[in-house]
Amino acid sequence: MTKTDVLISGGGVAGLTAAIAFANAGLDVVCVDPQPPITDRDAVGADLRTTAYLQPGNAFLDRIGVWEKVKDIAAPLQIMRIVDASAQTLTLNDFDAADVSDAPFGYNVGNWAMREGLLARIAELPNLSFKPGLATQNVTTRTDLAYVSLSDGSQVTAKLLVGADGRNSAVREALNIGVQKTEFGQAALTFAVNHDAPHENVSTEIHRSGGPFTLVPLPDHGGKPCSAVVWMERAATVQTLLSMDKIAFNAAATERSAGVMGPLALASQRTSWPIISQLADTLYGERTALIAEAAHVVPPIGAQGLNMSLADIETLLDSAVASPSELGGQAMLRRYHQARYNDVRLRKIGVGVLNRMSMQSHPLAQTARRTGTKLLHDVDPIRTSLMRLGIGAG
Numbered sequence: 001m002t003k004t005d006v007l008i009s010g011g012g013v014a015g016l017t018a019a020i021a022f023a024n025a026g027l028d029v030v031c032v033d034p035q036p037p038i039t040d041r042d043a044v045g046a047d048l049r050t051t052a053y054l055q056p057g058n059a060f061l062d063r064i065g066v067w068e069k070v071k072d073i074a075a076p077l078q079i080m081r082i083v084d085a086s087a088q089t090l091t092l093n094d095f096d097a098a099d100v101s102d103a104p105f106g107y108n109v110g111n112w113a114m115r116e117g118l119l120a121r122i123a124e125l126p127n128l129s130f131k132p133g134l135a136t137q138n139v140t141t142r143t144d145l146a147y148v149s150l151s152d153g154s155q156v157t158a159k160l161l162v163g164a165d166g167r168n169s170a171v172r173e174a175l176n177i178g179v180q181k182t183e184f185g186q187a188a189l190t191f192a193v194n195h196d197a198p199h200e201n202v203s204t205e206i207h208r209s210g211g212p213f214t215l216v217p218l219p220d221h222g223g224k225p226c227s228a229v230v231w232m233e234r235a236a237t238v239q240t241l242l243s244m245d246k247i248a249f250n251a252a253a254t255e256r257s258a259g260v261m262g263p264l265a266l267a268s269q270r271t272s273w274p275i276i277s278q279l280a281d282t283l284y285g286e287r288t289a290l291i292a293e294a295a296h297v298v299p300p301i302g303a304q305g306l307n308m309s310l311a312d313i314e315t316l317l318d319s320a321v322a323s324p325s326e327l328g329g330q331a332m333l334r335r336y337h338q339a340r341y342n343d344v345r346l347r348k349i350g351v352g353v354l355n356r357m358s359m360q361s362h363p364l365a366q367t368a369r370r371t372g373t374k375l376l377h378d379v380d381p382i383r384t385s386l387m388r389l390g391i392g393a394g
């Protein structure tokens with residue numbers, strides 16, 4: 001039986017980040033995940049999503065020694081541009097980070113590349129044992145320890161068990177923690193594109209109906225400007241898009257983008273996943289904390305998802321460091337829940353409302369969306385407050 005201070009169940013971006021954070025603080029950490037991380041964008045099964053690491057998340061990654069591993073491949077996000085393409089004339093509203101900060105909103109990094117950076121940092125931490133290929137099978141908790149059985153028959157005891165094992169979390173289910181779930185009837189299609197026009201560090205979110213089409217800056221690929229795309233649409237439409245040949249798909253993507261970057265050319269595989277909103281009834285159980293998608297899921301709008309997860313990790317870590325003798329104890333876990341739950345709940349509600357607005361196809365609803373976006377942009381106090389809230393700066 002292996003004994004450790006912290007056991008992380010889940011080796012995605014959030015799980016690996018949590019493992020590094022606790023090991024960086026001097027604790028012994030074990031991290032397990034059924035699948036080895038894929039760090040090649042073109043490999044089968046690669047996570048083609050990208051993440052915009054906003055200012056607070058970027059600072060936290062720097063604090064734990066991760067940012068230096070990926071900073072040279074990160075694309076800065078200086079301007080967030082919202083385009084409404086539901087009328088004959090495009091409506092453009094730019095939200096410039098210079099209005100609230102000397103730094104960009106954040107930096108965009110491909111999830112496959114971030115995994116490579118996380119693995120490089122893990123290799124520097126002798127008190128962190130990462131075990132890909134192993135799944136959490138059984139969880140039993142007591143007031144003093146969590147007892148976890150793994151898929152190879154081995155067992156681990158930990159003072160703190162962290163569930164970072166996704167929206168269908170086995171850890172959450174083992175503790176009988178319920179969830180509030182909303183389905184939108186949408187799916188998100190993710191891929192990378194080349195285009196002739198330089199993106200100039202502008203993240204562009206294009207609204208029409210079905211959901212936003214978002215172009216996020218990436219470093220040049222194949223000698224041409226490159227962007228990551230998240231295309232949210234009705235689930236049936238996404239299935240049709242996945243079945244298209246490359247030429248037809250390029251034409252469909254260019255049309256949906258309203259041509260803001262010129263012709264788009266597919267530069268990666270296409271992957272998709274269903275869009276839901278979900279929140280656990282509580283963020284903790286006996287000797288256990290839930291983080292990231294084990295705790296909350298939101299539609300991919302406004303770069304909230306993983307940045308909320310990084311806030312989970314930082315809050316949980318700070319609570320542990322403040323009282324090392326309480327690691328995994330009821331008081332520590334309650335503090336974590338109280339510090340995060342209301343913020344998570346409000347962001348879940350807000351992102352859900354934005355998503356429903358973006359889906360609207362009725363002309364009156366689209367007019368209301370255009371008017372509301374213009375109001376948010378044109379009134380300086382509202383615009384700056386919204387930008388500070390969005391990046392988590394208060």
